[in-house]
Amino acid sequence: xNALLIILGLFKSPDVYHSTLTYGTLLLLPALGGVxxxxxxxxxxxxxxMMLTGAFFAVVADLAWHNVWLAVLxxxxxxxxxxxxxxVVSIRYHADQIVSGVAxxxxxxxxxxxxxxQFYGVQEIGxxxxxxxxxxxxxxVLDAIPFxxxxxxxxxxxxxxxxxxxxxINIILFRTRLGLRxxxxxxxxxxxxxxxxxxxxxxxxxxxxxxxxxGLAGAxxxxxxxxxxxxNMTDGRGYIALAAMIFGKWTPLGAFAACLxxxxxxxxxxxxxxxxxxxxxxxxxxxxxxxxxxxxxxxRSIPPAADGIPYEPGNE
Amino acid sequence: xxxxxxxxxxxxxxxxLAVPLVAACGSTTGGGGTTTGKxxxxxxxxxxxxxxxxxxxxxxxxxxxxxxxxxxxRGDVLQSVTQTDYxxxxxxxxxxxxxxxxxxxxxxxxxxxxxxxTFPNTHFAIIDGSPTDANFNxxxxxxxxxxxxxxxEAGALVGTVxxxxxxxxxxxxxxxxxxxxxxxxxxxxxxxxxxxxxxAKMADPxxxxxxxxxxxxTDPTKCSGIANSQFGQGSDxxxxxxxxxxxxxxxxxxxxxxxxxxxxADQGFxxxxxxxxxxxxxxxxxxxxxxxxxxxxxxxxxxxxxxxPCVASTRSCTEFLFNLKNGGVGYxxxxxxxxxxxxxxxxxxxxxxxxxxxxxxPETVS
Numbered sequence: 021x022n023a024l025l026i027i028l029g030l031f032k033s034p035d036v037y038h039s040t041l042t043y044g045t046l047l048l049l050p051a052l053g054g055v056x057x058x059x060x061x062x063x064x065x066x067x068x069x070m071m072l073t074g075a076f077f078a079v080v081a082d083l084a085w086h087n088v089w090l091a092v093l094x095x096x097x098x099x100x101x102x103x104x105x106x107x108v109v110s111i112r113y114h115a116d117q118i119v120s121g122v123a124x125x126x127x128x129x130x131x132x133x134x135x136x137x138q139f140y141g142v143q144e145i146g147x148x149x150x151x152x153x154x155x156x157x158x159x160x161v162l163d164a165i166p167f168x169x170x171x172x173x174x175x176x177x178x179x180x181x182x183x184x185x186x187x188x189i190n191i192i193l194f195r196t197r198l199g200l201r202x203x204x205x206x207x208x209x210x211x212x213x214x215x216x217x218x219x220x221x222x223x224x225x226x227x228x229x230x231x232x233x234x235g236l237a238g239a240x241x242x243x244x245x246x247x248x249x250x251x252n253m254t255d256g257r258g259y260i261a262l263a264a265m266i267f268g269k270w271t272p273l274g275a276f277a278a279c280l281x282x283x284x285x286x287x288x289x290x291x292x293x294x295x296x297x298x299x300x301x302x303x304x305x306x307x308x309x310x311x312x313x314x315x316x317x318x319x320r321s322i323p324p325a326a327d328g329i330p331y332e333p334g335n336e
Numbered sequence: 337x338x339x340x341x342x343x344x345x346x347x348x349x350x351x352x353l354a355v356p357l358v359a360a361c362g363s364t365t366g367g368g369g370t371t372t373g374k375x376x377x378x379x380x381x382x383x384x385x386x387x388x389x390x391x392x393x394x395x396x397x398x399x400x401x402x403x404x405x406x407x408x409x410r411g412d413v414l415q416s417v418t419q420t421d422y423x424x425x426x427x428x429x430x431x432x433x434x435x436x437x438x439x440x441x442x443x444x445x446x447x448x449x450x451x452x453x454t455f456p457n458t459h460f461a462i463i464d465g466s467p468t469d470a471n472f473n474x475x476x477x478x479x480x481x482x483x484x485x486x487x488x489e490a491g492a493l494v495g496t497v498x499x500x501x502x503x504x505x506x507x508x509x510x511x512x513x514x515x516x517x518x519x520x521x522x523x524x525x526x527x528x529x530x531x532x533x534x535x536a537k538m539a540d541p542x543x544x545x546x547x548x549x550x551x552x553x554t555d556p557t558k559c560s561g562i563a564n565s566q567f568g569q570g571s572d573x574x575x576x577x578x579x580x581x582x583x584x585x586x587x588x589x590x591x592x593x594x595x596x597x598x599x600x601a602d603q604g605f606x607x608x609x610x611x612x613x614x615x616x617x618x619x620x621x622x623x624x625x626x627x628x629x630x631x632x633x634x635x636x637x638x639x640x641x642x643x644x645p646c647v648a649s650t651r652s653c654t655e656f657l658f659n660l661k662n663g664g665v666g667y668x669x670x671x672x673x674x675x676x677x678x679x680x681x682x683x684x685x686x687x688x689x690x691x692x693x694x695x696x697x698p699e700t701v702s
Contacts, residue, residue, distance in 0.1 A: 035568050039561065133417075136388060145388060147583070147606060150590065246556040247587050250580050251386050252417065255555050290561035293515060293548030294569060303551050 023297045027288060034170040036287045041171065044276070044283030045182045046245070049237035050261035051268070051275040052182075052189055053103075053230030058270055059193065060226035061206035063328040065121035066106050067234045068258025069128030074099040074238025076132040079249040080139065082148045092154065092239045099235020100228050102128060107227035111220060114330035125258070133251045147248040154178055154244035178240040185233070190272040202226060206324035209331040219331045234258065260306075267310070269321045278310065285309045375408055376436060376630050379429025380622075381422065382415045383441035385553050389580040391600035392618060396440045396463060399622025406623075407630055422447035430455040436629045438622060439463070442524050446470055452477045459651060461625040463618055464524040466655075481628070482655045483621040487524055488697040489690050490614040490665040491531025491575075494597045496686050497612050497667075498532070498573040499539025500679045501595070507572045508594045515546035515571035517562050517585045519553040519578030523699070528577045528599065528614060531697040539682060546571055547701060556584025563588040563596075573597065575614070586610055595672070604670025611672035617664050624656060635662070661691045 030036045050067035057064035074095035082091035106124050110117040136145060157180065159173035193199040202222055204212040209219045241257070242249050260282055261275075268274025285306025292299050380400050382393040393415075400411040412434075414425040422444045429437040430451060435458075439448045442464040449467035452460045453475075460467075461481040469475050498514045501507045507514075516532055518525040533545045546569055548562040563574050563585035574589050575597040576582030582599060589596035589609040598606060598613030624635035632648030635656060646653035658664020667683070669675055675683070689695040 033568070035565070039564075043561075133386075133415075140388075147587070241557065245560065246584055248556065248583065250554050250556060251388065253555055253557075255552075286561065290565040291548075292550075292562060293546040293566050299521065299549040299551055 023295055026295050027291075030288065030291055034167050036284075036291075037171040038174070039287035039290060040280060040283040042175065042179060042245070042283070043286045044280040045175075045179045046237060046240055047257060047261045047264055047279040047282055048182050048186060048276050049178075049240070050230075050234040050258050051264045051279055052185060052272055053233035054262055054265040055268070055270055055272055055275055056189065056193075056202070056226045056233075057103075057230040058265065058327050059206045059324055060202050060223045061209060061324060061326040061329065061331070062107070062110055062223050062227050063117040063121065064103075064106065064227065064230050065118060065259070065262055066102065066124035066128075067230065067237075067261050068254055068256065069121075069125035070099040070102045070231045070234035071238040071241070071258045072125075072128045072132055072252070072254045073102050074235030075242035075253055076135065076238070076249050077235075078239035078243045079145065079148060080135075082152050082243050083146060086149075086152050088152050088154055088243065091152075091243055092236065095239035095242075096232050096235040099233070099238060100231040103228050103231020103234070106231075107224050110330065111223050111227070114332065117328050117330075129252055132249070136249065136251065145249055148243055150247070152243070153247055154240065176240065176244050178236065178244050181236075186272055186276055193272065203324070205331075206326055209326050209329075210333070213331075213333060223331070237261075263310070266321050266323075270323060281310050281313055282306045374630055375410060376626075377432075377434045378403065378409050378411045378626055378629075379432075379434040379437045380411060380413045381425040381429070381437065381439050381444070382413065383422075383443045383553075384416055384418060385441075385579045386415045386417065387413065389554070390583060390606065391579050391603070392463075392616075393440050395601055395616075395618035396438065396622045399619035400438075400626070402619065403623050403626040407627060409626055409630060419443065419447075423451060426451040426460075427454070430458045430460075433458075435459060436461060436626060438625065439465075440618075441465070442522050445472065448480065449475050449477070452480050455479075459629050461622075461629075463621060476654070478652055481625055481653050483618075483625055484655060484657050485524070485527075485616050485618075485621070485665050486657070486659040486697075487527035487614075487616060487665060488531030488534075488699055489660040490616060490667060491528040492535035492690065492695075492697040493531075493660075493667040493683050493687060494575060494612050494614045495532035495535030496539050496683050497675065497679055498575070498595075498597065499536035499543055500682045501676070502536070502543055502573065503540035504676065504678065506676060506679075509570075509572040511570040511572065512540070512542055513544045513546065513570035514573040514575075515548070515563070515566035515569075516575040517559050517566070517578055517582055518547065518549045519581055520551055521549050525549075525577045526701050527699050529575070530699055530701045532575050532614075533701060534697050535686065544570075550578050550581050552581045553579040555581050556587065558584065560584035560588035564592070567592050567594060573611075575599070583607075598670065602668040602670065604668070608671050610670045612670055612675075613668045615666045615668055617658065617666070620664060621656065621658055628653065628656075660687060 077098040078091045078095035081094035109115045109120045163169040163173040201217050205219050205222045264278035265275045267278040385393045403409050404411045437460050439462040445465040445468045463483045466482040467477045516529045546566050550558040552558045559581040572594040576585040586596045586607040590607040595611045596609040598610045600616045603613045604610050
């Protein structure tokens with residue numbers, strides 16, 4: 021009871037909302053990638069691996085060139101490259117997309133540790149100096165708004181970018197011709213093909229976009245929230261993003277809501293020092309919260325009809 | 337197709353857990369140097385922190401490298417990424433006829449209990465633990481050497497630094513609150529925190545010590561999150577006892593402009609906020625264990641505990657205990673150098689009192 025009061029007390033301060041938005045955004049980027057990819061009909065469970073690759077190369081580039089923008093770019097490209105492998109294997113060679121995704125995740129975990137030891141030996145990889153991290157940005161004027169300001173306008177640069185991307189992707193997907201075509205390709209590729217839409221091009225683009233977004237999330241993790249790379253540092257976040265995408269019914273806004281719930285659980289866990297509950301129990305909170313809220317409110321999720329089915333012209 | 341999809345998803349999750357098998361393959365070989373004793377083969381198995389953890393496992397590896405160079409032993413390393421790697425990795429070295437297999441960490445107690453029974457003629461050493469059965473009950477094994485540390489003594493010294501600074505209002509935002517972030521609520525972590533808490537309260541009876549556990553030794557964002565929440569509660573000195581995860585707490589302290597305290601290794605280089613570090617000389621312990629197995633010599637300045645006599649001829653020894661007195665634990669002054677004179681005096685006084693047996697820091701967090 022006492023613990024419950026303390027948890028409720030957390031909500032009086034903007035800190036917990038601030039952390040929720042930060043952690044939620046970290047999941048939102050790969051979740052958006054998943055939405056785009058699966059809306060085009062390519063199952064993508066490889067966000068974890070793309071994110072991990074991005075996180076690793078962000079640190080490598082930042083340590084080598086001392087330029088955070090270059091590092092972010094390298095991370096995005098690295099994520100995109102992993103996605104390209106997934107795209108070629110599953111679109112061009114019609115391989116099972118789940119198996120390909122699992123392979124990408126395993127390769128990323130092994131490759132980053134291997135390269136870490138190749139590049140740096142067993143010496144420390146070192147940490148990125150504070151001035152070369154992705155900056156936190158206070159929005160002038162707006163950050164002075166009581167309560168709201170500290171939550172929304174004192175965030176990391178990536179948070180603002182992610183919110184803009186969220187809105188943009190939602191508009192593109194549901195309000196533009198490109199989005200309509202993308203969804204058509206994911207629902208009924210042969211009909212789309214008949215209508216003159218290039219199924220392969222759209223799918224390639226969508227899968228690569230998911231890699232770019234996941235790579236950015238990786239950079240946010242390693243040189244935004246942290247300042248170094250640690251083996252397997254994504255720690256299942258790509259899979260949580262995958263779950264958020266499914267719970268969010270393959271829509272950007274739904275996925276964002278799910279990400280915020282996961283983020284809230286993590287934000288509450290951060291206060292473990294003052295909550296008199298076993299940390300082991302408390303660490304289940306993000307998952308319990310998700311189950312309760314989503315099972316209670318969301319109901320059945322139905323994926324795009326052609327999700328996971330390789331497109332072969334004339335093979336209907 | 338839907339059912340298939342989710343069956344594959346389950347497969348994916350299983351494979352995610354199996355990833356360590358791929359990652360656990362990095363091994364190094366050493367050798368050469370001046371040979372003073374018998375050339376023995378030493379296998380080192382890291383815990384899930386891996387060699388790049390900047391503290392605990394890294395120090396064990398440093399000890400192995402020194403043994404390769406100074407004693408002419410041959411060393412090999414297997415890194416574990418999940419707990420399921422422990423038994424296969426330990427077995428790998430034992431089955432290959434290594435003379436000494438070193439398990440790095442409390443986490444490997446159960447695995448070691450199992451493997452040391454299967455290979456009774458192989459020598460094993462474990463840092464921070466002793467062999468146990470699956471229910472964590474100790475099982476005595478003549479072929480296992482436990483390397484224990486009195487972490488509470490090192491914790492007490494850095495706790496004095498935090499406590500006196502707080503009492504003098506010389507911390508960045510003096511509010512009478514300090515904190516610690518532990519990786520997991522396990523004895524080696526809690527001994528550090530217990531000493532820290534005890535000494536800080538002795539220096540400043542009104543001080544409040546917040547303690548949080550991340551349940552993680554690798555992910556820096558988890559520890560930075562917990563540290564940030566503690567700063568929100570008024571803490572302006574944070575002691576990290578969470579390996580690679582805890583480095584996130586040091587970084588968070590730097591960003592907030594408050595003080596932090598490093599652990600195990602001298603961590604002053606990790607962040608400018610690190611004022612002192614609590615040292616645990618895992619490298620010395622590793623080296624001493626290798627030397628004992630090679631030529632039967634006990635660590636210099638080593639005081640046998642009495643209950644655990646060591647037999648040099650059979651290389652049989654239950655336990656080495658490293659403490660302040662024999663230099664196995666200690667502290668290093670980092671980015672607050674020199675310490676204010678009254679802080680330095682308090683630390684030196686406590687250090688002498690512990691060495692003389694006049695003060696005994698507690699082992700458990702109150």
